[in-house]
Amino acid sequence: MSNIVFIGLGNMGAPMAHHLTQAGHTLTVANRSTAKVATWLGGNAGSALTGTTLPDNVDAVILCVSRDADVEEWLVDNGIINQLKPGSLIIDHSTTSAGLAENMGRIAAENGVYFCDVPVSGGQQGAINGQLSLMAGCDSEAYETLCQITAPYTKAIAHMGPVGAGQKTKMVNQICVAGLIQALAEGVHFAQQNDLDVGKVMALVGQGAASSWQLQNRHETMHKGEYDHGFAVDLMHKDLQICLEQALASNAELPVTQQVDQYYQELIASGNGSKDTSALLLRLQNHHLT
Template sequence: MYEEIPMATLAFIGLGNMGYPMAGHLANSGHEVRVYNRSQTKKDQWIKEFRGQGFGDVATTVSNCDAVILCVGRDDDVRDLLIGSHNAMAAMRPGALIIDHTTTSATLAEDMASAAQNFNLRFADVPVSGGQQGAINGQLSLMVGCHTDDYPEIKQLTSPYTRMIERLGDIGCGQKTKMVNQICVAGLIQALAEGLHFAEQAGLDRSKVMEVISQGAAGSWQMSNRHQTMIDGEYQHGFAIDWMRKDLDICLEEANRNGANLAITRLVNQYYGELQTLGAGRQDTSALLLRLQQQKA
């Protein structure tokens, strides 16, 4: 049951695995939602499932909207949508708010905020965590980098798909916090892969081992939600390796700027690169176990 919130006219750009259900939650909560997606089929499918409008170009989608929400792939996608060939900022109503859920570099967020100011617009970097299932269930965690005055509006507009939200600081701080998230996740998955690999080599019942240790200090979301699919060799359940490598590259670039030592992150990123070379780039990040098993073979 959605709480009573003031209704707004919202443009949602990017109907991928995350954006599709997120835009749906906004429509179900009563907002007027206008959607755009590069794939016409995905957009048409969304319109059949939810109440809203779909448009064939970005400028028409964003015109006269209170806020524009992005959930796309990379820095270049955001830049192209907002100030590049689609030039959404030029079509937006002065004073409108841009909420970018894309995982990008902090530099991109800072550049977009500066460009938005030139158009008398507001920009916030608001990457998310929780995966596709979190998006479907409306249980995402949001990391916000924004001006203080914009935070209440961001919190209100995103509430239909939010479990946890926090302002971490000014523009760029949301993306830097997401980098911390990805750094921690990468290390956890590698540790889980090595633990499962060790248990297999030791002749243990891996499912029973995970059942026991997940209730103690070793327990994590990754262990609880991915150990069985890893044991079963199923790697189509989550965030793709190709996207994780993009994110870890961003983390390492930021670390080069701020002087952080990310030895484990750098190593895991290299392991993901090896999996990409093996053609596993579209498999989910838990396929780190597959790498260990193939080395053994």
């Protein structure tokens, strides 16, 4: 069992931290919002991080925050990256740029610490059920320990390469998801406009080549106009910007991703940034009405 500091108790982080305590790990938790720390400690064993000073004998620091700047603030500005003993791990489940991961990896290595960029896929429900897919970028010497620590919330994990490779793999995930959601939104919209039974249509085409996780889990709520769940438009726009920046740096063509990101920007401009990413249907419906 490991002594873990877990930073970031949002929709994903809170259940992931819960799984770690259930598995017997010792957790010290932190969050920018102290109210979330209090709520989490109300239902889980553990303690709150006092200031930015780590407890003694920490084996791993796990982060599940939102942006590059959040990771830098916790690790560099707050000095956490320099407090860890040699051989310990920093496991970053945030979705960030590969450049951020590579920079953190260099700083950590100076202290003999392993930085692992390990973004996840599976959404909030996957975190709650302990069924996440993990994409690991890390030194091969750290991979076995990484697998052992993250096992309580992992369905699948793969070592994708050195530090930065995990984030690049997550970019592939977001690129694919963006196109799938837009295609699903157009399919549902088309069915609605042509007086088809949307549920019946999706139940049928969902058994063929058009099936996807998005179709299976989102078509019903989209048809009902329910977008108060899942991954927010604001965060998807952030992720797609990271994808597009990496594409520019690597001479990769992403025309569909660029177009879908523009649609997400339209949703943000119309006050829908906090809605689920499947709100792409809402944009189509609004365009139809105008």
